[in-house]
Amino acid sequence: MAQPYPAHWEADVVLRDGGTAHIRPMSPDDRDRLVRMHARLSDQTIYFRFFAFHRLLSDKEVERFTRVDHVDRIALIAVVGEEMIGVVRCERVSPGEAEVAFVIEDAHQARGLGSVFLEHLAAAARERGIGRFVADVLPNNRKMINVFQEAGYVVKRDYDDGVTRLEFSLAPTETSTAVTQTREHRAEARSVERLLRPRSVAVVGASRTTRSVGNTVLRHVVAGGFTGAIHPVNPHATEVNGMACFPSVGEIPGDVDLAVIAVPAEQVDAVVVSCAAKNVRGLVVMSAGFAETGPAGRDRQLRLVRAARANGMRVVGPSSFGLINTEPDVSLNASLSPTMPDTGRVGFFSQSGGLGIALLERVVRRGLGLSTFVSAGNRVDLSGNDLMQFWEDDAGTDAVMLYLESVGNARKFSRIARRLARAKPVIVVKSGRFHGAPPQGHVVRETRAPAAAIDALFTQAGVIRVDTIHDMFDVGQLVAHQPLPAGPRVAILGNSDSLGLLAAEACEQAGLDLVGNVVDLGVAALPADFDAALTRALADDRVDSVLVQIIPSLVAEDEDVARVLATAARLGTKTVVATFLGMGGVPAVLRATEGFLAVPSYSTPEDAVRALARVTDYAKWRATPPGALVEPAGVDPVAARAVVTEALAAMPEGAPGVELDHATTAAILVAYGIELWESEPAQQVELAVSAAARLGYPVALKTLAPHLRHRRDLGGVRLDITDEGEMRNAHAVMTERLGPEAAAHLIVQRMAPTGVACVVGSVEDLLFGPVVSFGLGGVATELMGDRAYLIPPLTDADVSALVRSVATAPLLFGHRGAEPVDVAALEDLLARMTRLADDLPEVAELELNPVVVGVSGVAVLSASGRLAHPRVRADRGPRALSG
Numbered sequence: 001m002a003q004p005y006p007a008h009w010e011a012d013v014v015l016r017d018g019g020t021a022h023i024r025p026m027s028p029d030d031r032d033r034l035v036r037m038h039a040r041l042s043d044q045t046i047y048f049r050f051f052a053f054h055r056l057l058s059d060k061e062v063e064r065f066t067r068v069d070h071v072d073r074i075a076l077i078a079v080v081g082e083e084m085i086g087v088v089r090c091e092r093v094s095p096g097e098a099e100v101a102f103v104i105e106d107a108h109q110a111r112g113l114g115s116v117f118l119e120h121l122a123a124a125a126r127e128r129g130i131g132r133f134v135a136d137v138l139p140n141n142r143k144m145i146n147v148f149q150e151a152g153y154v155v156k157r158d159y160d161d162g163v164t165r166l167e168f169s170l171a172p173t174e175t176s177t178a179v180t181q182t183r184e185h186r187a188e189a190r191s192v193e194r195l196l197r198p199r200s201v202a203v204v205g206a207s208r209t210t211r212s213v214g215n216t217v218l219r220h221v222v223a224g225g226f227t228g229a230i231h232p233v234n235p236h237a238t239e240v241n242g243m244a245c246f247p248s249v250g251e252i253p254g255d256v257d258l259a260v261i262a263v264p265a266e267q268v269d270a271v272v273v274s275c276a277a278k279n280v281r282g283l284v285v286m287s288a289g290f291a292e293t294g295p296a297g298r299d300r301q302l303r304l305v306r307a308a309r310a311n312g313m314r315v316v317g318p319s320s321f322g323l324i325n326t327e328p329d330v331s332l333n334a335s336l337s338p339t340m341p342d343t344g345r346v347g348f349f350s351q352s353g354g355l356g357i358a359l360l361e362r363v364v365r366r367g368l369g370l371s372t373f374v375s376a377g378n379r380v381d382l383s384g385n386d387l388m389q390f391w392e393d394d395a396g397t398d399a400v401m402l403y404l405e406s407v408g409n410a411r412k413f414s415r416i417a418r419r420l421a422r423a424k425p426v427i428v429v430k431s432g433r434f435h436g437a438p439p440q441g442h443v444v445r446e447t448r449a450p451a452a453a454i455d456a457l458f459t460q461a462g463v464i465r466v467d468t469i470h471d472m473f474d475v476g477q478l479v480a481h482q483p484l485p486a487g488p489r490v491a492i493l494g495n496s497d498s499l500g501l502l503a504a505e506a507c508e509q510a511g512l513d514l515v516g517n518v519v520d521l522g523v524a525a526l527p528a529d530f531d532a533a534l535t536r537a538l539a540d541d542r543v544d545s546v547l548v549q550i551i552p553s554l555v556a557e558d559e560d561v562a563r564v565l566a567t568a569a570r571l572g573t574k575t576v577v578a579t580f581l582g583m584g585g586v587p588a589v590l591r592a593t594e595g596f597l598a599v600p601s602y603s604t605p606e607d608a609v610r611a612l613a614r615v616t617d618y619a620k621w622r623a624t625p626p627g628a629l630v631e632p633a634g635v636d637p638v639a640a641r642a643v644v645t646e647a648l649a650a651m652p653e654g655a656p657g658v659e660l661d662h663a664t665t666a667a668i669l670v671a672y673g674i675e676l677w678e679s680e681p682a683q684q685v686e687l688a689v690s691a692a693a694r695l696g697y698p699v700a701l702k703t704l705a706p707h708l709r710h711r712r713d714l715g716g717v718r719l720d721i722t723d724e725g726e727m728r729n730a731h732a733v734m735t736e737r738l739g740p741e742a743a744a745h746l747i748v749q750r751m752a753p754t755g756v757a758c759v760v761g762s763v764e765d766l767l768f769g770p771v772v773s774f775g776l777g778g779v780a781t782e783l784m785g786d787r788a789y790l791i792p793p794l795t796d797a798d799v800s801a802l803v804r805s806v807a808t809a810p811l812l813f814g815h816r817g818a819e820p821v822d823v824a825a826l827e828d829l830l831a832r833m834t835r836l837a838d839d840l841p842e843v844a845e846l847e848l849n850p851v852v853v854g855v856s857g858v859a860v861l862s863a864s865g866r867l868a869h870p871r872v873r874a875d876r877g878p879r880a881l882s883g
Contacts, residue, residue, distance in 0.1 A: 152176030224333030265289030344369020494549025627797030
C-alpha cells in the first residue's frame, strides 16, 4: 500500500567538493526532470545503469520510475536548482531484502553523491523493514562498486554471467559510522574553505553612501589587501569608490566565489537567485530583517537557506558581521571591522553580530592575532560545528575560540569538539547560562534539560568553558603561544611581595600547587635579577609553570623586563605567564614575532591564575586517555525495542505519553542486563502479610505515592520488618499516619543489603537527545543539586568521571573509615543505562531510585518512567544539514 509522501526523508547535504544539494523522495511531478537528466547522461553512464545503450526512456518507463509507493519501491533524487542530478532506488524482492540501483549525472559524478545516496536510502529502507540490499553491477563500473565497498558495511561479492552481485546488511556498524563521520568532516570542512578562501568577491549593495553597510564592507575588502578580484554590485551606479560597478552578479565577467549581500531584506531573494545562476559558491548575508523580526522574517529566512542550499551555496548570516581571513595569500576582510587583525594562530567564531566590532578591537589591543574570523548572525546555515570541522585540518589554526548564544545540534557539537580538542584547545563562552531562551532569530530545538547539561556537554568534550569574553581572550592568548602545562605545579616570582601573595592565594583557590615560597625580588630588581630567577624556576624539575609578577619600578623599565621574559620563553619548554600590574593589553616585546613565543600578560594576578588553571585542567584532560565506548555484555536492544513498541501501541491516540508500569519497566531493564527488584502490592494488611511470607523476612514496607516516595524521614518507608506481627503493626501505623492516598500505593519488598543509596536517571531531550544523570540519594543532595550529567554516547572514562564528579562521591570510597562500596558494579550499571538511553529515544524519562550500592554488587529497588513517540534526534542517521 502506498504511503503519504515521506517529507521527513528530505535533506540538504554537503558533497565532497563543499557544494550542496537537496535530497528528497521521487514524485510523479519529477517526470520532466527525469527525462531531462537522462538526456544529459553519457552513453557509458546509461550502459552502466541499464546494461544496454538505452538512450530514450519510454512513457511507460518514466511512469514506473516516478510513481513509487515509498514502501516496497523507494526512490530518492538529488536536486541542484530545479534540475535532478541523480536518482537512487530500491525495490523489495523479499520481505527483508531489496535490490538497489543508482544513476548520477556525469557532471556530478566524483562529488561523493553516491555515498550520500546510499546513507539516505539505507535509512529509508530500514524504516520500511528492509534490512538488506543486493545490487547487480557491471564489473567495469568501478565507481559504483566502490560506493558499496567503501561504505563500511560487510559486503559479499559474487560474479556470475558477466555481472557482479553485491550483498550486504544495512545494520550500521562501527566502521560504517566512522566512514560517514569522516566523509561528513571532509565535506563540511571543504564547504567552509570555499567561503574563507575565495578567489573573487562580489559586494552586492555597494552603495556610494560612505556610512552604508555595502560601502563600508567594500572599503574594508580593498583596504585589507584582498588578493583576488573585487566586484561592486549596484544597479544604480556605474562606479563605487573608484571601482567599476556591475548592475547584477550575473553581469560580472568570470567566476564569483563569494557574494557579500548588503541590501534590504526584501531584496535578498532576488539576489540569491542571481547568485545561483552565476554558480556563486557562498553567501555572507549582512542584511537584517529576518527571523529576529517575527513570523514574516522567519519565512524569509527559511526561503533564503532553502534557495541557497538547493543551488549549491552555503550561507553565513543573515545579520552577519562578516568574515575575515588573515592568511597573506588571501588577506580578506569582508566584515564591518575597520581593523584587520594581525595574522595569528587562533580561529574565532561569534554568533553575535552586534558584539563583532568590540570583540575584534579586543583582539587587536591584546596582540592576539587571528587566522580566521566568522560572525554567524542568525546562524541559519553555517555554524560553529562547520567551523570546527574546518579548523581541525587548518594548518594555520592552533586554537579555537567560540562565542555561542545557542547550540543548534548539541550531539554533533559534542562529537566534533571532542575530536578537535584532542589536538587543539577549544575555548567557549556560552551566553544564556541563567536565561535559557535563544536570541531572536536563532531557530533551535527546545530544551528542558537543566543548565548543568550544557556544562556536562562541554566538560566531556574537553572544551575550556569560560564565563566571560574577557576570560576567553585571557585563555586564548595563553594557549595560542605557550606550551601546555605538564601539571599543576606553579612557581611565582616578581618584584612585589603583596602581588605574590595575591597570586599564591589565587593558585590555592584554583587548585594549583605552589612550589616553594613566592620569590620576591624586591622593587629594586633589575632585568638581570628577573632573568636569573626565571632561569632557576624553569630549570626546576618540580615546576610545571611560572608566573612572573611585575609592578612599575623606578629602577627597571617594563620593556627591559618584558624582553627578558620573551627570551626565556623562547628558550624554555615550560609555560610562562606574566602580570604587568594595571597594564591593558600585552607589552609589544611580548607579542608573537618571528622566532619568539609570546608571553601572555595580564593586568591582575587573579586573571593570570584563572587562565592558567583552566589551561592546566585542559592539559590534564588531553593527557588522559579518552577510553573506549561502553559496550556492556548481555545487552539485547531488539528485545527492549519490542517491549517499547508494544507499550506504545497500547497508548491512547493523542496521548503525550504513557507511564511505565513495573512489569514493562522490568522487561526493558532486563534486556540491558539490569535486574529490577521484585515488589508486591500491599494496599491491605493481608496482602502485605502474604507478600512478606512469599518474599521472605526481613522485608521493607514503603509507599510509592509521589510526594512520599523514598522519604523515610516522612514515614514513607519502614525497613527491617522481621515477622508477621511487625508487619501488621507497621501497616496499621503507616496507613493511619499517611492517609488513604499513600496507603493505596503501599508495596512490600525484600530488604536490600547495606550500602550507599544512589539515583540514576535519563531524560530524552529535544536538543540534547539522551541526558544521563547520577547522584547520591537523600534530601540533602537534592537540596544542594548534587547531580552530575553526561550526554551519550559515553566512554568508560566518561562513566568513571561521572561517578567521581558529584560532591558526595567520597561516600562511595570509604569516607571516614567506612568500607568502600562496589564502584565497578555501579559503573557497569551506568554503562547499561547509557546504552539503554542511547538506543531507545522512546524512553522519555527513566529513573532508578534507589540504587543501593553495596560492598559487592548493586540493587535496583525501584524504577519509574514514561514512554513517548520521539522526534527524530539530531545527529542520528545519514548526513544532513540542520534546519
